Amino acid sequence: MQTTAVETPAALRNIETALSRASTDIPALTPLLTAFGPLLAARARLREAAPGWTGPALVIDAERFGQGAFVLAQTEVGGGFEDMSAHLTGAARTLLPIMEQSFPAIAAELKLLGAAIASGALTPKALASAGFGDAAAVPGVSEQTMAFAASELVRPFVERQAQDLAAQVKGLPWPQTCCPVCGGAPNMSVLRRVQEDGEFLQAHGGRRFLRCSSCSTEWTHKRVSCPGCGCEEPDELLVLRDPARVHERADACKRCKAFVLCLDSGELAEVPDPDVAALTMLPLEIQAKQQGFAPLAEHPWSSL
Amino acid sequence: MPKAILIDTTKCTACRGCQVGCKEWKNYPPVATKQRGTHQNPPDLGPYNVKLVRFSEHMESDGTVKWYFFPDACRHCLDAPCKSGASLEDSIIQDKETGAVIYTEKTAKENFEAIKSSCPYDIPRLDPKTKRIVKCDMCIDRVRANLLPMCVKSCAMGAMTFGERSDILKLAATRLVAVQKNNPKAQLCDMENVSIIYLVADAPGKYHKYAVADASDSPGYMTRKEMLAGVFAPLRKATKQLQG
Amino acid sequence: MYCGGYSPTEGNLAKRRDLTQTPMQAKIHLYPKFAWAWPVNRRILYNRAGVDLNGTPYNPAKAVIAWQDGKWVGDVPDGPAKPMAQGGPYPFIMQTEGHGQLYGPGREDGPMPEHYEPAETPLTKNPFSSQMSNPCMKTVHASEYDVLCKNGDPKYPIVLTTYCMTEHWCSGSETRNGPALLEAEPQQYVELSHELAKEKGIKNGDFVLVESLRGKCEAVAMVTVRIKPFTVMGKTVHLVGMPFAFGWTKPKCGDAVNRLTTSVGDPNTTIPEYKACLVNLKKIAKATEL
Ligand code: SF4
Ligand code: SF4
Ligand code: SF4
Numbered sequence: 001m002q003t004t005a006v007e008t009p010a011a012l013r014n015i016e017t018a019l020s021r022a023s024t025d026i027p028a029l030t031p032l033l034t035a036f037g038p039l040l041a042a043r044a045r046l047r048e049a050a051p052g053w054t055g056p057a058l059v060i061d062a063e064r065f066g067q068g069a070f071v072l073a074q075t076e077v078g079g080g081f082e083d084m085s086a087h088l089t090g091a092a093r094t095l096l097p098i099m100e101q102s103f104p105a106i107a108a109e110l111k112l113l114g115a116a117i118a119s120g121a122l123t124p125k126a127l128a129s130a131g132f133g134d135a136a137a138v139p140g141v142s143e144q145t146m147a148f149a150a151s152e153l154v155r156p157f158v159e160r161q162a163q164d165l166a167a168q169v170k171g172l173p174w175p176q177t178c179c180p181v182c183g184g185a186p187n188m189s190v191l192r193r194v195q196e197d198g199e200f201l202q203a204h205g206g207r208r209f210l211r212c213s214s215c216s217t218e219w220t221h222k223r224v225s226c227p228g229c230g231c232e233e234p235d236e237l238l239v240l241r242d243p244a245r246v247h248e249r250a251d252a253c254k255r256c257k258a259f260v261l262c263l264d265s266g267e268l269a270e271v272p273d274p275d276v277a278a279l280t281m282l283p284l285e286i287q288a289k290q291q292g293f294a295p296l297a298e299h300p301w302s303s304l
Numbered sequence: 305m306p307k308a309i310l311i312d313t314t315k316c317t318a319c320r321g322c323q324v325g326c327k328e329w330k331n332y333p334p335v336a337t338k339q340r341g342t343h344q345n346p347p348d349l350g351p352y353n354v355k356l357v358r359f360s361e362h363m364e365s366d367g368t369v370k371w372y373f374f375p376d377a378c379r380h381c382l383d384a385p386c387k388s389g390a391s392l393e394d395s396i397i398q399d400k401e402t403g404a405v406i407y408t409e410k411t412a413k414e415n416f417e418a419i420k421s422s423c424p425y426d427i428p429r430l431d432p433k434t435k436r437i438v439k440c441d442m443c444i445d446r447v448r449a450n451l452l453p454m455c456v457k458s459c460a461m462g463a464m465t466f467g468e469r470s471d472i473l474k475l476a477a478t479r480l481v482a483v484q485k486n487n488p489k490a491q492l493c494d495m496e497n498v499s500i501i502y503l504v505a506d507a508p509g510k511y512h513k514y515a516v517a518d519a520s521d522s523p524g525y526m527t528r529k530e531m532l533a534g535v536f537a538p539l540r541k542a543t544k545q546l547q548g
Numbered sequence: 549m550y551c552g553g554y555s556p557t558e559g560n561l562a563k564r565r566d567l568t569q570t571p572m573q574a575k576i577h578l579y580p581k582f583a584w585a586w587p588v589n590r591r592i593l594y595n596r597a598g599v600d601l602n603g604t605p606y607n608p609a610k611a612v613i614a615w616q617d618g619k620w621v622g623d624v625p626d627g628p629a630k631p632m633a634q635g636g637p638y639p640f641i642m643q644t645e646g647h648g649q650l651y652g653p654g655r656e657d658g659p660m661p662e663h664y665e666p667a668e669t670p671l672t673k674n675p676f677s678s679q680m681s682n683p684c685m686k687t688v689h690a691s692e693y694d695v696l697c698k699n700g701d702p703k704y705p706i707v708l709t710t711y712c713m714t715e716h717w718c719s720g721s722e723t724r725n726g727p728a729l730l731e732a733e734p735q736q737y738v739e740l741s742h743e744l745a746k747e748k749g750i751k752n753g754d755f756v757l758v759e760s761l762r763g764k765c766e767a768v769a770m771v772t773v774r775i776k777p778f779t780v781m782g783k784t785v786h787l788v789g790m791p792f793a794f795g796w797t798k799p800k801c802g803d804a805v806n807r808l809t810t811s812v813g814d815p816n817t818t819i820p821e822y823k824a825c826l827v828n829l830k831k832i833a834k835a836t837e838l
Pocket of ligand 1: 379380381385386405422423424425427439
C-alpha cells in the first residue's frame with residue numbers, strides 16, 4: 001500500500017487555488033463553494049495546529065494487518081481515535097462562526113450550540129462522542145445540525161492523528177477497500193501520477209488512491225475494480241462523466257449499484273484538494289444517484 | 305505564482321516523446337528530413353519544431369563513452385533578453401501568472417535577426433509562411449487549463465517536472481546533490497535566471513553549444529559574444545543581468 | 549485442456565481477484581484465490597521437491613508446501629500422495645524416474661551451455677570448443693539466398709548485428725506512416741566505428757552500400773564512438789549495426805536489412821539468428837534506395 005500525506009501549508013494553498021479555479025470554471029457552483037470553502041480552509045488550519053497521535057507507540061502486527069485488521073482495530077485504546085475533547089472548545093470558537101456565515105439557515109442553531117459548548121452545558125466529551133455519531137441533545141439544536149457540526153469539529157483532529165497512524169503502515173500490503181487506519185468507507189478516489197525515483201518507465205495514467213470518508217487517509221487500490229463489491233467485469237463497470245470536464249468521473253458498478261467519485265489527476269498541472277474536487281463533482285454525484293447508484297460513503301454536502 | 309520545469313537530463317533516454325508530443329499538440333506539419341549520420345532529427349529547432357532532443361557523444365580520455373541528450377527548448381528567462389530586444393511593446397509578452405515568455409502574432413513585425421541574436425540560447429525561429437517568430441510557449445493554453453505542458457506529460461521517464469518555481473528549485477537542489485555523487489561536474493544550468501532548468505551531469509558545453517548562456521567551454525561562443533557585443537550593445541546589459 | 553477452470557458454483561475461476569491468503573502463503577506472495585492455474589489451481593510445479601522425506605520444508609521461512617497433521621498445507625501438492633517417508637513417490641511425478649532433469653527427450657541440444665560461433669563467423673577457429681557452430685541449428689535451403697559464407701571469409705570480414713529502435717515499432721511497417729515519427733527517424737542507417745570509417749574512407753552521413761553473400765542494402769553512415777573494433781584472437785574484427793525498422797513500402801527511406809541476414813534458426817524453436825552475420829561495405833556516391 002502507498003498512502004499520501006500532504007504537508008498542511010501546501011494543502012491550505014491547494015484548497016484556496018482549487019476553490020478559486022472551481023468557481024471560475026463552474027459559476028453555478030459558486031454558492032456551494034463559498035459555503036464550504038471557508039470551512040475546508042479553516043479545517044485545514046486547525047489540522048495543521050492539531051496534535052498528532054500522542055498515545056502509546058503502536059505495535060502493528062503486519063500479518064494481521066495483511067489480513068485486514070486496520071490500524072485502529074489493533075490499538076490498545078480499543079478501536080478509536082484518541083480523545084480530542086480537550087481541543088474541541090477552542091475548535092468550536094473558530095469553526096462555528098465560520099459555519100454560521102456559510103450556512104445561514106442553521107446559524108441560529110449553531111449559535112445555541114456554541115453557547116452550550118462555551119457554558120459547559122454540552123461537555124467536550126459529549127461533543128466528541130456526537131462527532132462520532134452518538135446522540136447529544138442541546139435544546140433548540142436539531143439532530144442533523146448537531147451531527148453535522150460535531151463531526152466537522154472533530155474532523156481536523158481525526159485527520160491529523162490519521163496522518164501519524166498511516167505512517168506506521170506505509171509500504172505494508174493493504175488490498176482492502178476500507179481505510180487502513182480507521183476502517184472507514186471511501187467517498188472519493190484520485191488517480192495520481194506518482195513520481196518514483198526509480199530508473200524505470202513511469203505510468204502516465206496514475207495509481208488509484210481511495211480516500212477515507214472519515215479520516216481522509218488515502219491508500220492505493222486496484223484501478224479497474226469496484227470498491228463496493230470487487231467486480232472487475234468490464235461490462236458491469238461504468239464511468240459517468242461530463243464531456244466538458246474530462247478529468248472528473250463517477251466510477252459506478254452495475255452489479256452492486258455503488259459508485260465512488262474519481263478525480264483523474266494524471267494530466268493535471270496542480271492536483272486540487274480532493275475535498276474541493278469532490279465538491280465540484282456534486283453534479284456528477286447527483287447524476288449517479290439519479291441513475292440508481294448509491295455512494296459508498298457520503299460527503300457532508302451530499303445530502304443537500 | 306511563477307512556474308518552472310526541471311529537466312533532469314540524467315533520466316532522459318532520448319525517446320523523443322516530448323519532441324513528437326510537442327509538435328502533435330501544436331498541430332505543426334511534419335518536416336521532411338534525411339538521415340545525416342545522427343539521431344538528432346530534424347537537425348535543429350525550427351518553426352515546426354520548438355522542442356528538439358539534441359544528441360552528443362564523447363570519447364573520454366579513459367576510454368569510456370558518454371552519450372548525452374538535451375531536450376532543447378526556450379528557457380523562459382525571468383528577465384528575457386529577447387523581450388528587451390523587441391521593438392514593439394506587445395510582440396513579446398511575459399505572462400504574469402506563470403512567467404512564460406510568449407511570442408504574439410505581432411512578432412511578424414519584428415526584426416527576426418535582432419530577436420534571434422538577442423537570445424543567449426539560440427531559440428527563436430522564423431515561420432516563413434506567417435513571418436511570425438516562434439518558440440515554445442510553455443504550453444500556456446494547457447497550463448491555464450490546469451494541464452501539464454505536453455512535453456512534461458509525454459515523458460515516460462519522469463525526466464521533466466512542472467510546478468511552482470519554489471518547489472522546482474527545491475527538487476532541483478535535491479536532484480543535484482544526488483547526481484553529483486557520481487558526477488562531480490553536475491550542475492543546474494543558469495538556474496537563477498531561467499524557468500526551464502536543466503540538470504546536466506557534465507560540462508554543459510558537452511551537451512549543447514547553448515546549454516548555458518555563457519558556454520565558454522564550447523567552440524564558437526566567442527564570435528557570438530563578439531557579435532552580441534558589437535551589434536546589439538544595448539542588449540549586453542540585459543544579457544549580463546541574465547548571467548548574474 | 550483447461551478442465552477445472554470453470555466451476556458450477558463460481559463460474560470462470562480465471563476471473564477471480566480474491567487476494568486472501570494464509571500467513572504461510574503470504575511469505576512467498578502466493579495468492580491461491582487470485583485467478584486460476586492449470587491444473588487443479590496448483591501454483592508451483594513439483595512443489596514436493598521443497599520438502600524433506602517427512603514433508604518438512606527445507607526452508608521454513610519460504611515454504612511452498614508442508615505436511616501438517618496428516619495433510620498438505622500451502623500450495624496444492626503436485627501429486628496428492630503422502631510424504632516419501634510414509635510411502636509417497638519422488639516429487640517429479642511426470643518423469644519416469646521421479647527426479648528432476650537438466651536435459652530430456654525432445655530437446656535438440658544440451659544439456660550444458662556451450663559457446664558456438666554464429667552460422668557466419670569471421671573466425672576460423674572457435675577458441676572455446678572444437679565445434680565451430682551449433683551442429684543442430686535449423687537452416688533453410690529454399691532459394692539462392694539461403695547461402696552462408698565460409699568461416700573467416702575474407703570477402704565479408706565485418707560482423708553485422710541488427711536491432712529495433714524507439715521511434716519505429718518492429719519492422720516499422722505501421723510507424724513509418726506516422727509523419728512525426730518518420731521525421732524523427734527517416735532513413736536506414738548503419739552505425740560504424742571511427743576506425744572502420746577511416747579504413748574505408750567513409751565520413752559521417754555518406755551513403756554506404758552494405759553487402760552480404762545474399763544481398764545488398766543501402767544505408768547512411770553513422771560514424772560513432774559507441775561502436776569500437778574488437779580484438780579477437782589477436783585479430784581486429786569490426787562490428788556494424790543496422791535497424792530492422794525500414795523497408796521498401798515507404799519510398800526513399802531505405803530497404804529492409806533482412807536482405808543481408810541469414811536464414812538460420814535455433815535448434816528448438818527456429819528463432820532466427822538476426823543478431824550476427826557477415827557483410828562488407830563501401831562508400832557509394834549516389835544512392836537509389838534513399
Ligand atoms: S530562452 Fe531565448 S527565446 Fe526564450 S525567453 Fe530566453 S531569450 Fe527569450
Ligand atoms: S512546453 Fe509545450 S510548447 Fe514548450 S516544449 Fe513543451 S510541449 Fe512544446
Ligand atoms: S520524453 Fe523524456 S525521456 Fe523522452 S526524450 Fe523527452 S525528456 Fe527525454
